[in-house]
Amino acid sequence: MSFINPLILGALAFLAVPIILQFFVNRKKIVLYWAAYEWMKNAHVVKRKNVKINEILKLIAKLLLILFLVIFLARCAVSTGSKGTRLIIVDTTFSMSATMDEKTRLEVAKDIVQKIMSTPDSATVICSFNGVINTVAKVGAGQGLSPDALRGLEISPNSAGMGDFITAIASFPEAKNIQNIYFISDFQKCFFADAKATKEAMDRIGKGRNLVFVPVDTRTGLLNAGIVSFSSEPEGFFPGCENEIQVKVKNYSAEPMEAIPLTLTIDGKKQDRSIVSLKPKEEKTLQLSITALEPKDCKGSLTLPPDNFAPDNVLNFVISPGKDLSVLAVVKDKGEELFDFDIFMAGALKSFCPPEFLRYKRTYVTQLSEENLENYDIVIFFGIPIPDNSIIATSVKNFLAKRKSLICFSDCSETYTLKGIGVETNEVKKEIVKLDVKMLKGTYLAFLGEGDLDPLSVSFFKYCTIKNPTGANGRLFIQGSTDPLMAYREINGGKVLLAGFMPYPGFTDVFYNPNYVQFNMRMIWDIYPKRVFNAYLGREVESISLDNTDSDLKYSITGDTGSTTKLEMKGTGPTAKLSTSPMTVNDFFTVYAGGDPVSTFGYTVSREDSEIEPAHRNDYGEAIKEGLYFDEKHDFSSMKSRKEYMALGLVLLLLALAFENYAHFWRKKG
Structure with a gap:
């Protein structure tokens, strides 16, 4: 017999002490005689023997009441042997690939299964768990485990937690007829350290059945840093430029990690390295440089030194800069203007794209019919309208269907329209307006908000904003308008950038800004049609x-x-x-x-399971009180079924009431 709440048992036991002391004190009373004592003694004679019996009966009643409280609050339980059908569930989620003592956690789990099966006195069902429960093998009572029985236990790329386990165990048909359920897992602290959810799992299983958590790893303070992701700088990646990538690194452990080297290699050759120190759970972004590459597919790897979880120490990528970038600029006749409308943008493009990479051509709208748009990666319209149901609209849609890119600059004329590709603009305004500083983040000119740069140094004189019902994908905002001045859209499978102005005098002065090249780099990279x-x-x-x-x-x-x-x-x-x-x-x-x-x-591989720190016994305090077995020692021979005896407490309460009533009422009548 055991007690689920033994501390309450000890506390209540001490309550009996004053009652017993009171009984012994009352055995010998101090009598003070006075003048009328003899008269009263003769008037009402009470036998001392009866008084003593009444006191004993009342003492018994009080002791029985204390025993009732002990049984009710300490929750007396009796353990019995358990030989029902067994269900062994092995966690195969990706964190089980972590290594310990030159073995993976899953290999340790398989050894534990073998140990459980060393007592083949019960029918056993062996299952895997990777978010759902799948049957791997069934073994009859008295039968041994065949060598191939555990081949179905393989590492899954999935991640799963206690909520998934509760859902899976509730929907697993065979769990309803199982006496003992063994769940062998690493019990990641981030997913499983939840006593309340564990109690819910026990409720789903039902009373009278045992849930045993068998941890494969009980270590603490496991260090693990991982590479979360990488991306290019907002200015993109262009051959011939000093290109950088941004790499996010995270400390997934609960301990600090110092001086971790992050290394970049391209085709097996080291390109750059950075050192980082991380606080517990901290994430940092590092910049690494990529030097000139050949125009071919180059295999790149970001690596961290080995730790307790190797899969997230590597991030692989391929760089495909391509042999060239073909750009067609379609401009309207310049009329009385001194320069063609693409002159400033063409100069910016040629400054960050070397001649051997950039293939740039200018054509006039009157000659557009002579061009095959599919020969180009990017087409830029300078003040060229796209009317609805027009030949040019059809050509543009076919061009975009090839996953190409289009930039449309508005000349803000009365005849300008983009209805042919489903875009509408607001009223043209001819007034000086500045950038909206509050909406600067994430736009093409976001860098003007850094350091000593002044975002108010850029002005627009003639412009129209883009109607943007969804409010998303704005790329540049001006004061006094919630609709963007520049917006990004995906149309017919291609990328489209819409600008409510021309990069030309009379519309804006942005091209006079020393950072105009940076502005163009961000703009071109945003709609870059090739997957670099x-x-x-x-x-x-x-x-x-x-x-x-x-x-x-x-x-x-x-x-x-x-x-x-x-x-x-x-x-x-x-x-x-x-x-x-x-x-x-x-x-x-x-x-x-x-x-x-x-x-x-x-x-x-996914980073969803990178937090490999396991939960421990103290994380399941309340669930263990409710009957959960947390078996770190893997001592399966001691498995018992536990049954609470609350009915015994009710019997003691009734006996206490019976003794009290008998002593207080019935003996007085006698």
Whole structure:
């Protein structure tokens, strides 16, 4: 017999002490005789023996009442042997790939399963858990575990927590007839350290059945830093420029980590390195430089030194700068103007794109019919309207369907329209206006808010804002308007940038700003039609983009490790994507279309399970009181079923009332 609340048991036991002392004190009373004593003694004689019996009966009643309180509050329980059907659930989520003593957590879990099965006196169902419960093997009573029985226990790329376990166990049909449920897991603190949710899981299982948490890892203070993500600078990546990438690094552990080196390699050669120190759970962004690359697919890797969880120490990507960038500028006749309308933007483009990379051509609107737009990556319209149901609208839509990019600068004339691509502008205004400083963050001129730069140094004199019903994708804002002056849209599968002005005198003075080149770099990179960085993280591989897809072809990917996986096509036309399931190994993959290589990308496993610190016994205090077994010692021979005896407490209460009533009423009558 045991007690669920033993401290209450001890406290209530001390309450009996004053009652017992009071009984012994009353055994010998001090008598003071006075003059009328003999008369009263003769008038009312009470036998001393009866008084003593009454006191004993009342004492028994009080002791029984105390025992009732002990049983009720301390919750007496009796443990009995348990030989019912067993359900063994093994956590196979990605954190189980963490290593300990040269073994993965999953390998340790398999050893624990073998230990449980060393007593084959019960029928056993072995399952995996990766967010859902799947049956791996069934073993009859008295049968041993076959060598191949645990092959179905493999690391999954998924992440799951206590809520997923509760849902899974409630929907698993065989759990309703199971006596003992063993859950073998690393019990990540971030997902499982929840006593309340654990009690809910026990309620779902039902009374009379045992839930046993078997931790595979009881270490504390596990250090783990991981590379969260990377991206280019807002100015993009252009060959011939001093390019940088931004890398986010996070300390997933509860302890500080000092002087961690982050290394960038391209095609196996070290490019740059940075040192970072991180507080517990802290995330920092680092800048690393990429020097000139050849115009081919280059494999890049970001790496951290080894720690307790190796998969998140690497992030793979492929850089595909391409051989050239083709740009067509379509301008209207300059009339009496001194320069063509693209002169300032063309100069900015040529300043950050070397001649061997940039293929720039200017044409007039009257000659547009002679051009095949599909030969260009980016088309820029300087004051060229796109009327609804026009030939130019059809040409532009076909061009965008090839996943190309378009920039439209408005000349703010009465005939200017973009209705052919579904865009409307507000009324043209001819007045001086400044940038909205409050809306500067995230725009093309956001850098003007840094250091000593002045965002109010840029003015607009003739402009119209873009109607923006959704309020999203604004790229530049001016004072007095909630609609943006520049906006980004995706139209017919292509990228479109809309500007309610011309980069030309009389419209704005932004091109006189020393940072005008930086403005253009951000603008071009935002609508860049080529995928320069090819990288997928975790579930992102379920949506792989290619420049062109053909529904008649079969697609597959092959990794550098030799693994090949078929790809499924989702959607049709320019929005079609290729999909496969997330993988558990970092690698580089080549995409094949009908057997021909068409693209290369780097794959990196998900970071959802990077917090590998396990929960411990003290995280489940309330659940353990309710009957949860937390078995760090893996001593499965001591498994018992526990049954509370609350009925015994009610019997004691009734006996206490009976003794009290008998002593107080019935013996007095006698």
